[in-house]
Amino acid sequence: MPPLRPPLPVAPTLKKLGKAIASLELPAIEKIAEELMGDAFHVLISTMLSAQTKDPVTLAASLRLFEVAPTPEALARLSTSRIEKLIYPVSFYRNKAVHVKETARILVREHGGQVPTTMEELLRLPGVGRKTANLTLIVACRSQDNICVDTHVHRIANRFGWVRTRTPEQTERALYDVAPRKWWATINLHLVTWGQHVCKPVYPQCGRCILNDTCPRIGVVREGRVA
Numbered sequence: 001m002p003p004l005r006p007p008l009p010v011a012p013t014l015k016k017l018g019k020a021i022a023s024l025e026l027p028a029i030e031k032i033a034e035e036l037m038g039d040a041f042h043v044l045i046s047t048m049l050s051a052q053t054k055d056p057v058t059l060a061a062s063l064r065l066f067e068v069a070p071t072p073e074a075l076a077r078l079s080t081s082r083i084e085k086l087i088y089p090v091s092f093y094r095n096k097a098v099h100v101k102e103t104a105r106i107l108v109r110e111h112g113g114q115v116p117t118t119m120e121e122l123l124r125l126p127g128v129g130r131k132t133a134n135l136t137l138i139v140a141c142r143s144q145d146n147i148c149v150d151t152h153v154h155r156i157a158n159r160f161g162w163v164r165t166r167t168p169e170q171t172e173r174a175l176y177d178v179a180p181r182k183w184w185a186t187i188n189l190h191l192v193t194w195g196q197h198v199c200k201p202v203y204p205q206c207g208r209c210i211l212n213d214t215c216p217r218i219g220v221v222r223e224g225r226v227a
C-alpha cells in the first residue's frame with residue numbers, strides 16, 4: 001500500500017501535466033477537431049461515436065463517415081444501414097447509427113444545419129449526454145465554462161484526491177467547486193491524455209509518472225510494471 005498522502009494541488013498539477021502531455025499523442029476528438037478545423041458538427045458526431053470505443057477506431061470511423069457525409073444535410077440523407085457500415089466497428093454501432101442520423105435530421109430541421117451552442121439544446125439531441133455536450137461546447141464552441149468528464153477524468157480526479165465521487169456526473173459537479181475556472185476547459189484534454197498513456201485504468205504506470213512522489217493514488221490497487 002502506498003503511504004497516505006494529501007490530495008494533489010489542482011492548478012499546479014494541471015500545469016505540470018500540460019507540459020508533460022505536449023509530446024504525447026492527442027485524444028481522437030482533439031485530432032479530429034485539428035484535422036477538420038474544429039467544425040462543431042464533426043466534433044459532435046465523432047464524440048457520439050467515441051463512447052466506449054478505442055481512440056483509433058473512433059478516429060478511423062469518423063473520417064470514413066465524414067468523407068461520405070461532411071455536413072448534417074448529407075448525413076441526414078444516408079440510410080441507417082449505410083451509416084452502420086461506415087462506422088463499424090465502433091461499439092454499439094447500430095444504436096449510434098440511428099442516433100447520429102436522427103441528430104443530423106434535427107440539426108437540419110430545427111437548427112438551420114448548425115450545431116446548437118447551449119447545453120439544454122445539445123442534451124435534447126438523441127444519444128447526446130453531458131460528456132458529449134460539454135466536449136462539443138469546449139472543443140467546437142471554445143467555451144471556457146464547461147468541464148467534460150469521461151471515465152478518465154472521473155478516475156484520475158478521484159486518484160488525485162480532488163473529488164470523492166461515484167459517477168462522472170458527480171465528478172463534474174464536484175470539479176466546478178475545486179478547480180479554478182481557468183482550467184475548466186482543459187481538464188479533459190490533460191487528464192484524458194494522461195489517462196491514455198500513463199495513469200491507465202488498470203496498472204497505472206506510477207513508476208514512470210512525473211507525479212510519482214506526491215500522488216496519493218487513491219483507489220490504485222496494482223501498479224503497472226515499468227520496463
Ligand code: SF4
Binds near residue numbers: 159207212215
Ligand atoms: S500513474 Fe500513478 S502516480 Fe501517476 S497520476 Fe496515476 S496514480 Fe498517480
